[in-house]
Amino acid sequence: MTTDKKSLRPSATFPQDVLDEIHRAADQGIYEIRGFGAKRDLPTFDDLVLLGASMSRYPLEGYREKCGTDVILGNRFAKKPIELKIPITIAGMSFGALGANAKEAIGRAASELGTSTTTGDGGMTEEERQSSKTLVYQVLPSRYGLNPDDLRRADALEVVVGQGAKPGGGGMLLGHKITERVAAMRDLPQDIDQRSACRHPDWTGPDDLEIKIQELREITDWQIPIYVKVGATRVHYDVTLAVKSGADVVVVDGMQGGTAATQDVFIEHVGIPTLPAVRMAVEALQDLQMHRKVQLIVSGGIRSGADAAKALALGADAVSLGSAAMVALGCNRDVYREDYETLGTAPGYCHHCHTGRCPVGITTQDADLEKRLEPKQGARKLRNYLMTMVLEIQTLARACGKTHALNLEPEDLTALTVEAAAMAQVPLAGTSWIPGKNK
Amino acid sequence: MKTFDLNVDPVRMVNQELHDSPVGGFSINSPEGRHCIACGVDAEIDVTIDGHVGYYCAGMNKLASIQIAGNAGPGVAENMMSGSVRIKGNASQYAGASAHGGTLIIEGDASSRCGISMKGADIIVMGSVGHMSAFMAQSGRLVICGDAGDYLGDSIYEADIYILGETGELGVDCIEKKMTAEHRDSLSDLLIANKIDRSAKEFRRYGSARKLYNFNIDHADDY
Ligand code: SF4
Numbered sequence: 105m106t107t108d109k110k111s112l113r114p115s116a117t118f119p120q121d122v123l124d125e126i127h128r129a130a131d132q133g134i135y136e137i138r139g140f141g142a143k144r145d146l147p148t149f150d151d152l153v154l155l156g157a158s159m160s161r162y163p164l165e166g167y168r169e170k171c172g173t174d175v176i177l178g179n180r181f182a183k184k185p186i187e188l189k190i191p192i193t194i195a196g197m198s199f200g201a202l203g204a205n206a207k208e209a210i211g212r213a214a215s216e217l218g219t220s221t222t223t224g225d226g227g228m229t230e231e232e233r234q235s236s237k238t239l240v241y242q243v244l245p246s247r248y249g250l251n252p253d254d255l256r257r258a259d260a261l262e263v264v265v266g267q268g269a270k271p272g273g274g275g276m277l278l279g280h281k282i283t284e285r286v287a288a289m290r291d292l293p294q295d296i297d298q299r300s301a302c303r304h305p306d307w308t309g310p311d312d313l314e315i316k317i318q319e320l321r322e323i324t325d326w327q328i329p330i331y332v333k334v335g336a337t338r339v340h341y342d343v344t345l346a347v348k349s350g351a352d353v354v355v356v357d358g359m360q361g362g363t364a365a366t367q368d369v370f371i372e373h374v375g376i377p378t379l380p381a382v383r384m385a386v387e388a389l390q391d392l393q394m395h396r397k398v399q400l401i402v403s404g405g406i407r408s409g410a411d412a413a414k415a416l417a418l419g420a421d422a423v424s425l426g427s428a429a430m431v432a433l434g435c436n437r438d439v440y441r442e443d444y445e446t447l448g449t450a451p452g453y454c455h456h457c458h459t460g461r462c463p464v465g466i467t468t469q470d471a472d473l474e475k476r477l478e479p480k481q482g483a484r485k486l487r488n489y490l491m492t493m494v495l496e497i498q499t500l501a502r503a504c505g506k507t508h509a510l511n512l513e514p515e516d517l518t519a520l521t522v523e524a525a526a527m528a529q530v531p532l533a534g535t536s537w538i539p540g541k542n543k
Numbered sequence: 544m545k546t547f548d549l550n551v552d553p554v555r556m557v558n559q560e561l562h563d564s565p566v567g568g569f570s571i572n573s574p575e576g577r578h579c580i581a582c583g584v585d586a587e588i589d590v591t592i593d594g595h596v597g598y599y600c601a602g603m604n605k606l607a608s609i610q611i612a613g614n615a616g617p618g619v620a621e622n623m624m625s626g627s628v629r630i631k632g633n634a635s636q637y638a639g640a641s642a643h644g645g646t647l648i649i650e651g652d653a654s655s656r657c658g659i660s661m662k663g664a665d666i667i668v669m670g671s672v673g674h675m676s677a678f679m680a681q682s683g684r685l686v687i688c689g690d691a692g693d694y695l696g697d698s699i700y701e702a703d704i705y706i707l708g709e710t711g712e713l714g715v716d717c718i719e720k721k722m723t724a725e726h727r728d729s730l731s732d733l734l735i736a737n738k739i740d741r742s743a744k745e746f747r748r749y750g751s752a753r754k755l756y757n758f759n760i761d762h763a764d765d766y
Contacts, residue, residue: 247641247660251624252583252603279757291643291662291681293701296756301679305659306618306637312598315578319599319618322558323583 135369137276139457139467141269141362141405141427146377148360148405149414151524152517153533156503164502171498172508175422177399178260178329178352181321185329185352186238186260188422189218190494191509192412195357195403195426196242196262196333198224200277200286201364201457203474204231206466209433209482211235216483217490222262222424225275225300227289228254235479240331243320246275246300248290255324260353262331263304263317265342268361268404271335271375275300276365281460283469310345317350331355336381336404337374343388343400353399355424356385360405362427364467365458378404378415380527386419395419409496416497417504417512418528432489433482434464440476544568549577557581561607564588574600576616581609587626601628604645617654620647623664636673639666642683648737655692658685661702665733677704678714684733688741696749704749705730707741718752 114120128136157163164171179185194214199207201224208231214221220238223229227249228241241258243250255261266272277286277298287294307316317330332346333355346354358378363371382402389395402415403424412423427435438451443463447456457467465476501509504516518533519525525532526539547557550573557571561584568589574580574596581590582602592600595613605624614632623642630638633651640656642664649657649666655673658666663683671689678694680702690708697714703726704717731743 247622247662250622250641251643252585252605252622255583255603293756296700299698299755301660305640305656305678306599306621312617315598316618319579319582319602322555322579323603325559325562325583326555 135367137278137365137458138368138371138455139362139364139366140371140455141360142371143455144372146360146405147379147521147523147527148377149379149411151379151521152414152519152528152530154410154413154417154500154504154512154516155518157505161505163505164507166499166502169502170507171502172510173494173497175399175510177401177421178331180329180352180398181326181350182260182329182352183327184259186220186240188220188238190490191416191422191497192406192490192493193219193240193401193422193424194221194429195361195424196222196224196240196264196267197426197430198226198275198277198364199229199232199289200224200226200281200469201467203462203465203468203477204229205474205477205479206430206433206482207232208235208479209477209486210429211239212479212483213486213490214238216487217494219490220259223258225277226286227251228258229289233257242333244275244300245302245304246290247305248292248300252323255320258324258328260329260331261320261324262333262355263313263320263351264333265304265313265346266335266337266357267333267363268335268357268359268375268378269363270366270370271337271359272302273366273370273374274302276458278365278458278460281458281469286469310349313345313349321350329353331401333357335359335361335374336376336378336384339376339381339384340388343385344392347389347392347394347398351398353401353421354385354389355401355403356381357424358382358402358404361403362430363457377527378402378406379524382415382418382420383528389419396421409493410500412493413497413500413509413512414517416509417516418514418530421510428489429486430466432486433466433477434485435462435466437464439464544570546570546572549573549575549580554578554580558583561588561590574613578616581607584609584626595632604628614651615649620645620664623647633670634668638668639664642666644683646737648739652689658683658702661685667733667737667739669739671708674711675714677702677717680704684730686730686733686739686746688739696751698755699749699751701751705743705746706749707745707747710749713749716752716755717749720748720750722746722748 177186215237221236222240240260279295329352331353332351334342336358359375399421402420406423440463462468517530571592574594576597578597584607585605590609597616599618601609601620607626611630615634617635620628621640623645625645627646629648634653636654639647641660643662647666649668652670657672657676659678661680667686674692677696681700687706693711694714696717
């Protein structure tokens with residue numbers, strides 16, 4: 105009997121991927137846990153374009169006229185603010201989720217370019233302190249490995265309230281990544297599934313956080329800046345409360361932000377995209393008259409100099425990279441194909457950081473796999489990528505007539521879609537219409 | 544012995560002096576509930592605080608011996624690494640939260656979440672503790688001479704809880720465990736070393752059933 109083509113009509117409500125997921129859930133009885141970030145289609149900085157100078161504004165000469173990219177972070181209270189040569193930092197990624205070689209490669213590249221790296225859940229490793237000239241030390245709900253010596257040898261602290269991939273969720277590191285060293289750093293038994301808390305153990309709410317920040321300042325003798333990181337949800341309120349709590353720098357991580365292991369349902373369905381988050385954060389700072397006084401770092405799906413330039417134009421002081429930095433190190437590169445296949449995936453599709461079997465040696469604790477990422481070579485690749493981003497930012501800023509990347513402004517932007525115009529609050533291209541603002 | 548009066552000397556100045564002193568004894572008067580007193584100390588100094596303290600007193604203490612002749616606000620001795628902190632009165636929430644080492648002694652009662660996320664410290668409460676104490680406690684010992692509120696040891700890892708009095712409803716994955724001779728001896732040493740007039744024989748031990756260590760769908764009701 106031949107199949108009637110009409111009877112092969114797919115369901116819009118139950119397309120093949122939905123059917124597959126229901127079958128998988130029925131077989132396994134547990135949500136999917138995976139790495140990487142949101143894979144769904146979301147409004148991004150691609151929906152904005154920059155308005156280059158012509159008659160009404162003068163562009164700067166490429167390569168000849170200077171376009172600055174340096175940025176100072178955390179000069180509100182700290183005696184030693186962070187001075188970066190480029191407005192791109194490396195976001196927090198834990199030793200445990202990442203191997204030591206990846207952490208070292210990231211530290212080397214960032215240091216060469218005069219920017220900062222960030223620790224993650226699990227504490228500070230000697231390798232990353234040694235390789236990172238400027239290191240931001242995260243204070244997380246789990247407090248794994250947290251100690252006053254590392255607080256004092258950090259260049260800044262970052263109190264993590266949430267992250268874009270899972271605002272409201274705690275950390276997760278599956279048993280096969282808890283090696284002896286990782287277990288010792290976290291004071292946990294080996295091989296267990298580590299579920300770290302989603303709330304800090306010793307404060308709740310902004311009034312407590314204000315005192316917590318005071319304690320961290322006292323312990324570090326008011327020397328270093330204190331950042332507060334939030335996952336993008338109710339951004340206006342969260343940024344306002346972070347500033348009220350005394351943050352020197354606010355980090356806002358959009359829903360495209362990556363993770364080493366989180367429930368897929370969390371990654372795809374909680375939080376808002378980075379695009380509206382930047383604008384909401386800037387508005388909150390402006391309402392408090394703290395824009396540029398408390399600096400704003402934006403992360404979550406930043407991939408290129410264009411993304412960074414647009415985030416800066418919306419009012420961010422710097423952007424931060426996690427996933428993109430890993431891609432520069434070789435994530436999803438078309439090598440070791442058979443190892444991707446063993447994981448049931450292929451180059452370009454991998455989100456298997458949670459397995460600890462990273463084919464390119466980044467998110468693994470396996471000694472043989474780790475050898476695939478030689479720290480110096482990895483550092484060179486990441487440095488090249490960051491340098492490319494900086495050149496792109498300068499190209500775009502000069503085209504808009506700016507002598508410094510931070511001089512980019514919302515006026516330099518226009519939106520290609522109504523959604524992006526509404527989210528970024530810049531006019532729809534070819535109109536002066538900003539949805540919600542004017543007619 | 545150097546004396547400070549917090550009605551005159553700012554907390555910042557006093558903490559800086561404590562941080563800059565490798566040895567010595569210090570007396571701090573008029574704390575009057577101020578926050579962050581004597582936090583971040585990193586030397587074998589003796590500090591006595593005469594009165595009630597606010598949040599995070601003796602936070603992240605290393606090496607120092609700190610006495611609080613009064614009650615302590617939330618987060619006393621949080622993330623302590625070593626040394627000792629002794630409170631004559633009661634302690635508020637999160638006492639000894641995530642403490643990695645050292646000894647915290649609370650002569651009165653402790654409020655909720657005492658020893659939350661503790662990572663190796665010894666915490667001795669001569670009175671009772673509030674609910675959710677030793678939540679996600681990873682290692683170390685929480686010794687309770689009185690009673691414990693509900694959900695004691697919820698999601699506990701490898702920490703040991705010793706208790707003399709009653710427990711309320713136990714936390715998820717927390718069970719009563721056998722008091723072996725080894726546990727009794729080590730508890731006895733701890734009590735003697737800290738001049739606690741109780742016999743280790745009277746205590747019961749609680750710890751992890753280890754059912755939550757690796758996800759199992761058949762235990763989903765516990766999550
Ligand atoms: S290649 Fe490695 S880092 Fe990239 S998604 Fe796969 S496991 Fe993660």
